[in-house]
Each structure stands twice: as C-alpha cells, then as structure tokens.
Amino acid sequence: MKQSFIRFSRPWMHYDRVRELPKPPETIPMGAEAVFWIPGDLSDLDADWLKVGDKVRTGQKLTLHPDAGGYALSSVTGRVQRIEKRMGDYGRSYVQVTVAVEPVDRWDEAFSAAADTPDLATIAEWLACAPGAPDVSVFMNAEQPIQRLVVNGVDQDLMIRTRNYTLQTEMASITEGIRILKEAAGLEEVVLVVPRDSLQNFGHIGAKPAAVASHYPAGHPHLIMKSVLGRVVPEGTTPEQFGVAFMGVEAVASVGKAFRKRRPPLQKTLTLVRKDEARLLVSTRLGTPIRHVFAAAGITVADRDRIIFGGPLTGSAMYSEDQPVLPDTDAIIVQDSAGVYRPSDNPCINCGECVRICPVNVPVNMLVRFLEAGQYEEAAEQYDLLSCIDCGLCSFVCASRIPIGQFIRLGKHELELIHSAEEEVHD
Amino acid sequence: MTEAKKLIVSHAPFWHDGSSIAQRSYSTMLAAVPALLLGFSQYGMPAVGVAAIAVSTAVLWELAMNRIMRRPETIGDGNAALIGLVFAMLLPATTPWWAVVVGTFTAVVIGKQIFGGTGASPFNPPALALAILTVSWANLFDFNQALLTYDPGFPMVYPLFAAKKFGASAVESITTLDLLLGRQSGGIGATFGIGLLAGGAFLMVRGIVRWEISLSFLAGVFITALAFHMADATRFAGPLFHLCTGYTLIGAFFLAPDDSSSPVNFYPMLIYGAAGGIMTVLIRNIGVYVDGVILAILVINLINPLLDKIRPKAIGKVA
Numbered sequence: 142m143k144q145s146f147i148r149f150s151r152p153w154m155h156y157d158r159v160r161e162l163p164k165p166p167e168t169i170p171m172g173a174e175a176v177f178w179i180p181g182d183l184s185d186l187d188a189d190w191l192k193v194g195d196k197v198r199t200g201q202k203l204t205l206h207p208d209a210g211g212y213a214l215s216s217v218t219g220r221v222q223r224i225e226k227r228m229g230d231y232g233r234s235y236v237q238v239t240v241a242v243e244p245v246d247r248w249d250e251a252f253s254a255a256a257d258t259p260d261l262a263t264i265a266e267w268l269a270c271a272p273g274a275p276d277v278s279v280f281m282n283a284e285q286p287i288q289r290l291v292v293n294g295v296d297q298d299l300m301i302r303t304r305n306y307t308l309q310t311e312m313a314s315i316t317e318g319i320r321i322l323k324e325a326a327g328l329e330e331v332v333l334v335v336p337r338d339s340l341q342n343f344g345h346i347g348a349k350p351a352a353v354a355s356h357y358p359a360g361h362p363h364l365i366m367k368s369v370l371g372r373v374v375p376e377g378t379t380p381e382q383f384g385v386a387f388m389g390v391e392a393v394a395s396v397g398k399a400f401r402k403r404r405p406p407l408q409k410t411l412t413l414v415r416k417d418e419a420r421l422l423v424s425t426r427l428g429t430p431i432r433h434v435f436a437a438a439g440i441t442v443a444d445r446d447r448i449i450f451g452g453p454l455t456g457s458a459m460y461s462e463d464q465p466v467l468p469d470t471d472a473i474i475v476q477d478s479a480g481v482y483r484p485s486d487n488p489c490i491n492c493g494e495c496v497r498i499c500p501v502n503v504p505v506n507m508l509v510r511f512l513e514a515g516q517y518e519e520a521a522e523q524y525d526l527l528s529c530i531d532c533g534l535c536s537f538v539c540a541s542r543i544p545i546g547q548f549i550r551l552g553k554h555e556l557e558l559i560h561s562a563e564e565e566v567h568d
Numbered sequence: 569m570t571e572a573k574k575l576i577v578s579h580a581p582f583w584h585d586g587s588s589i590a591q592r593s594y595s596t597m598l599a600a601v602p603a604l605l606l607g608f609s610q611y612g613m614p615a616v617g618v619a620a621i622a623v624s625t626a627v628l629w630e631l632a633m634n635r636i637m638r639r640p641e642t643i644g645d646g647n648a649a650l651i652g653l654v655f656a657m658l659l660p661a662t663t664p665w666w667a668v669v670v671g672t673f674t675a676v677v678i679g680k681q682i683f684g685g686t687g688a689s690p691f692n693p694p695a696l697a698l699a700i701l702t703v704s705w706a707n708l709f710d711f712n713q714a715l716l717t718y719d720p721g722f723p724m725v726y727p728l729f730a731a732k733k734f735g736a737s738a739v740e741s742i743t744t745l746d747l748l749l750g751r752q753s754g755g756i757g758a759t760f761g762i763g764l765l766a767g768g769a770f771l772m773v774r775g776i777v778r779w780e781i782s783l784s785f786l787a788g789v790f791i792t793a794l795a796f797h798m799a800d801a802t803r804f805a806g807p808l809f810h811l812c813t814g815y816t817l818i819g820a821f822f823l824a825p826d827d828s829s830s831p832v833n834f835y836p837m838l839i840y841g842a843a844g845g846i847m848t849v850l851i852r853n854i855g856v857y858v859d860g861v862i863l864a865i866l867v868i869n870l871i872n873p874l875l876d877k878i879r880p881k882a883i884g885k886v887a
Binding site (some may be wrong): 211281330335363365367373374375376377442443444445446447448449451453455456457458459460461462463474476478481482484486487488489491492493494496500501502503504506507525527528534535536537538539540541544546547 | 573574584589592645677685686687688775831874881
C-alpha cells in the first residue's frame with residue numbers, strides 16, 4: 142500500500158469488496174493435527190477430566206474440568222496428543238490441546254439435543270467458539286439491558302472479505318440467526334449495517350438495513366453509533382451502556398446455521414493474503430494450524446517474515462506457525478521480510494497528517510508528545526487519549542514513522558492500571 | 569519446536585504509506601530547483617558558490633551537533649540540507665563565504681538543534697537566520713549594494729526599495745510578467761515567480777506544503793496590498809507587484825508552511841497564513857523595513873502554538 146501522488150486531501154481507503162458473484166472459497170482439507178485453545182491456566186486442569194490419549198468427537202466441548210465455564214469446540218475426531226500452556230495478549234493464559242486427527246468424523250450429539258431450545262443459555266453454552274465467535278453474554282447482563290442489536294456486515298479491516306462473503310452467500314442463515322437472537326434476547330430492533338456500495342435487496346430479514354460509507358473505518362462500532370443510530374459514544378464508555386450490542390454478520394449466520402442443521406458450524410471462511418498481497422478466500426476447519434493452511438496454499442514463510450491475524454491496520458502479529466485458526470480469525474496476512482516496515486524513534490515533525498486523517502478528531506500530534514513523555518493522565522484530559530478508536534490510520538500516515546498505535550495502546554493500558562490502583566486505595 | 573522460525577512481531581498497523589521525513593525534505597528541495605536554476609543563470613558562479621557553501625555547511629553543523637550532543641545522526645533525513653538550500657535562496661549572490669557559514673550556523677544550531685532537532689524548531693530556521701544576520705550586517709543584505717556590479721539587462725534596483733522610497737510610480741515600468749520571469753533584483757532563488765509557483769504547486773499537490781497556509785498567505789498579501797493601493801495609488805504599489813517581489817512567493821511556499829513551526833488544524837492554518845500576508849504588507853507599506861516577509865513569518869511562528877488550540881472537539885470527548 143503506497144501513497145498516491147496527489148495527497149492534498151485525505152486518502153480514502155476502501156474496504157475490500159467482491160462486486161461479481163463471489164467465487165466459493167478454496168477449501169483446505171484438515172491436516173494431521175488440530176489445535177484448540179481453552180481459556181484458563183494449566184493448574185485448573187482436572188487430569189481425570191481431560192488428558193493425553195482421550196478420544197474426542199467432532200463438535201465436542203473441551204473443558205478443563207466438569208464445571209468450567211470456558212471451553213473450546215473440537216472440530217475434528219481424534220485423540221488428544223499434547224496438552225500445553227499458552228500465553229495470549231496482556232498475560233491471558235490458555236491451555237492448548239493438540240488432537241491427532243482421524244479421517245472419519247464422528248459427531249458428538251450433545252448440541253443436537255440442546256438445539257430444541259434456542260435460547261441465550263444454549264448459544265452461550267455451545268456457540269461461543271463457532272465462526273465469528275458469537276458472544277451473547279452482553280444480553281445476559283441484567284444491569285445493562287440491551288434493546289438493539291447491530292449486525293455488522295462491514296469487515297473489521299481492509300483486505301478482509303469474510304463478512305462481505307457471508308452477506309452475499311448466507312442470507313438464509315443470517316435471517317434465521319436474527320430471528321433467534323431477537324426472540325432469545327427480547328430485542329426491540331435489529332439493524333443490519335452494510336457498506337453503501339454493497340446495499341442489495343435485503344427483503345424480509347427481520348432487520349432494518351442501513352448503509353455506512355465504504356471507506357475505512359466507517360464500520361467501526363463507535364462510528365456506526367454516530368452515523369446510523371445518531372448517538373455519540375462518550376469517551377470511556379461502550380455502546381452496550383446505551384442499550385446497543387454489536388455482532389458480526391458471520392457470528393449471526395453461525396447461530397442461524399447451528400440451529401438449522403442442529404450441529405455447531407466449524408468451517409471458518411477467511412481471507413488469506415499472500416506475500417504479493419494477492420487475496421485468496423479460503424475455508425478451513427477451526428483449529429487448523431496455520432502451518433497447514435500455508436502448506437496447502439503454497440506459501441512459504443521464512444525467518445523475519447511477519448504473520449498477521451486480522452487486517453493490516455488493526456490485526457495482531459503472531460509469533461509461531463503453530464497458531465490455530467481461531468473463531469475470530471477473519472484474515473491471515475503473510476508479509477515478506479522485505480515488505481515489513483520498521484517504526485523509528487524519530488521525533489514528531491508536526492506535519493499534521495495524523496490530525497487530518499483521524500476519524501474522531503484527536504490531536505494526535507500533541508497526544509504523541511505526552512505519550513512519549515509518559516504523561517498519560519494529561520494525555521487523556523487535554524488531548525483526548527480515550528476518544529481514540531484504535532483504527533491505526535495515524536501510524537499509517539506518520540512521516541516520522543512513530544509507532545503511535547503502540548504508544549496509544551500502552552497509554553490506555555497504563556491509565557487503566559492507574560485508575561484501578563486508585564480505586565483500590567479508595568476501597 | 570526446534571525448527572521454529574523467528575518471525576517479526578510488532579504492534580499494528582502493519583502497513584505504512586511510505587512517507588518519510590527524508591521524502592518530504594528531498595521533495596521540497598526538488599521543488600526549489602527551477603527557481604534556483606534561474607538564479608544561477610543570472611548571477612553565475614558566485615550564486616552556485618553561495619548555495620554550495622550553504623548546503624554543505626548546514627549539513628556539517630547538523631552532524632557536529634549530533635556528535636556533540638551524542639544523538640543519532642540525522643543528516644540523512646535531508647532536513648539540514650533543506651535548511652541550507654532555502655537559506656541560500658534568500659541571499660544575494662555576493663554574500664561572502666563567512667556570512668553564509670555564520671548564517672547556516674544560526675539556522676541549524678540556534679534555529680533548530682538547541683530546541684531539540686528536527687521537528688522541534690519554534691521558528692523557521694532559514695527565516696530566523698536571515699533575520700539575525702540582517703540585524704548584524706545590514707549592508708550585506710541590502711540588495712542594491714550587494715548586486716551593484718551586476719548588469720543582466722534589466723534595472724537592478726531592488727523593486728521593494730524603489731516602491732518604498734519613491735512611491736508606486738517608481739515601479740510602474742516593471743510589469744508583472746517581468747517579475748514572474750525573474751527580471752528583478754533579489755535573492756538567488758527568490759526572484760523567479762513562475763519557478764516558485766511551479767514548485768509551490770508541486771508541493772501543495774503532494775501534500776508536503778499545506779495549501780491552506782500558502783494560499784491564505786498569498787491572499788493576505790493580495791487583499792492588504794489592494795486595500796493600500798485603493799486608498800492611495802500614488803504611494804502604494806498594486807497587489808500583483810507585492811505578490812511577485814521580495815520574498816513573498818518563497819515565503820508562501822518555503823518558509824511559512826515549514827512543518828514544525830506552522831499549525832496543523834484547518835482554521836489555524838488559514839489564520840496563520842493570512843496573518844503572515846497582512847503583516848508582510850503592513851511592514852512593507854508603513855513599517856521601517858523594505859521587505860516584511862521574514863519578520864512577518866517569525867511573528868506568525870510565534871503565535872502558532874496558540875492558534876493550534878483552535879481545534880475541533882474530539883468525537884466522544886466529555887467536557
């Protein structure tokens with residue numbers, strides 16, 4: 142992605158879209174191993190409940206002990222081969238279960254029995270690890286009632302086609318998912334948000350269609366709140382506090398599909414971006430190690446390359462090819478080491494590109510000075526640190542190549558620590 | 569996993585638009601080339617010499633300061649070279665070498681490095697250097713004296729001097745076309761109107777120079793000069809004369825929009841530029857100095873931090 146020659150106005154970066162009838166994704170067959178992440182620590186594991194050598198069936202829930210809340214869904218039939226500890230961002234810990242795959246699927250029928258009652262408990266119990274990671278816990282918080290659901294049909298970042306593809310091919314599942322969620326959560330209204338140029342005839346889907354601009358980051362929940370629902374989300378609050386929940390269109394389709402077929406969906410559609418930025422829509426089972434995805438797509442990863450889960454502006458870099466495809470992995474980008482840009486320690490030259498591109502009017506040029514100096518509270522009070530929606534555009538255009546996004550995330554994190562420490566003192 | 573590859577892990581975003589400080593500096597230097605070339609052809613080797621000394625010593629001062637302050641070497645980003653080049657464009661071709669060296673010292677060390685280097689200068693370094701040198705050695709920068717020996721085929725009276733001392737009638741014979749074609753006395757790279765306009769247009773299209781600043785500066789000059797001219801056409805020259813003489817064009821495109829000393833928000837940029845333009849003509853027409861651009865730019869540099877407080881409220885900001 143390079144700048145255009147003419148730059149006196151801000152650049153508009155469009156979400157990826159498929160104008161013609163989408164080609165079916167290339168299906169990547171399951172490899173020899175599948176990997177699942179169960180939230181929790183290795184010390185929580187009940188060795189009699191889950192151990193190496195256990196048989197698992199397709200669609201079976203994997204938990205650390207009989208009463209555990211966190212789970213993963215096995216997408217394959219096979220035997221547990223290894224159980225290891227994994228660390229995620231901000232020190233979150235997971236237990237990684239590796240399963241040796243057997244060629245023939247034997248389905249676990251527990252969900253089928255539960256599928257007669259399509260309520261929130263069933264969805265939370267069974268579908269949190271379905272493609273799109275439908276999270277219905279927001280509807281179950283009695284203190285924060287939700288009246289509206291926004292089904293987000295805009296992809297999370299540039300280059301990604303997952304939601305776009307789901308919208309064009311799985312309308313029946315989406316309609317069913319909307320109906321189920323509406324009834325289960327007692328919603329007043331469901332809004333389906335799509336990019337303006339992909340507005341199709343949505344007919345009777347039980348949701349009010351609404352269009353947002355087709356350029357990044359118009360699909361961000363806070364910007365949808367403003368442009369579609371006419372409500373500005375004040376800094377430090379969430380749309381949920383105003384009775385609005387957001388869910389990706391793929392998650393809604395997963396809910397619909399699960400109850401129609403009485404089996405949890407386990408096939409994930411994702412965009413694979415090769416080193417030359419060529420995009421390939423692939424369909425693979427959840428839990429497939431990305432090493433296997435790369436082998437099937439003919440991508441070789443070398444030292445000093447970069448693997449990104451998610452989009453180029455908001456994704457996260459992975460440190461291992463053993464990483465499995467997760468329910469919210471909408472894209473995997475492989476960058477060649479030659480194309481990896483390095484941030485620098487140059488100071489801000491005050492060119493103002495960041496200020497002009499910021500979708501929420503944060504004075505980034507001033508903000509970054511305070512963040513560099515570690516003055517997080519001043520940054521939040523005077524220079525709008527908490528209004529930032531983490532879209533990544535300021536770092537993208539920074540002539541000094543300052544890692545602004547990283548400074549902002551660190552600043553928000555430190556501020557949270559300061560505030561929680563203050564609260565402890567007051568208690 | 570012994571065969572694990574070592575991947576690069578870093579924070580989002582993973583794309584960059586390819587811009588850099590070096591790209592901005594070198595693009596600006598490229599935009600200066602047409603105006604400089606005409607200066608070289610009019611004033612010959614002395615002009616080339618002044619430019620060469622200015623660029624090279626600016627880079628050397630920067631390197632020296634990097635070493636003395638044990639900071640990373642920043643000469644590669646081209647900012648020091650740009651300061652030297654723009655400074656040379658402001659000078660008469662006959663400036664002695666020691667004055668050029670002192671000037672780049674003032675620009676790079678006093679104007680930029682002691683404030684913290686690239687991006688930290690509160691004043692435009694070449695403008696600050698020229699102001700300090702003009703105060704110190706006024707005769708060196710009097711174009712009438714400095715360029716006395718040249719006879720390029722057009723009157724070598726500094727147009728602004730003539731207009732100030734003898735009124736508008738003294739410059740009636742000078743056409744706007746002459747001024748645009750560089751048929752006037754002045755700094756090495758400051759007289760070729762068409763060249764400066766072309767360079768400025770290039771920089772504005774590339775987004776390196778903000779059009780808000782440059783155009784409001786020119787509008788400020790034009791409107792103020794027009795008002796004076798309409799009030800007393802015999803004493804005050806017309807707006808086009810003021811636009812094309814002295815440092816107006818180089819000021820609008822190379823001095824005022826300097827990144828670190830100019831605002832970034834829309835309305836502040838307009839106010840900043842317009843204030844500079846108005847101040848320029850006020851100094852020229854009723855002040856004591858012949859040209860007002862340098863001092864006007866230093867004044868707007870001064871109000872820049874205050875101006876940039878005029879900014880839109882962040883979406884979601886409470887109170």
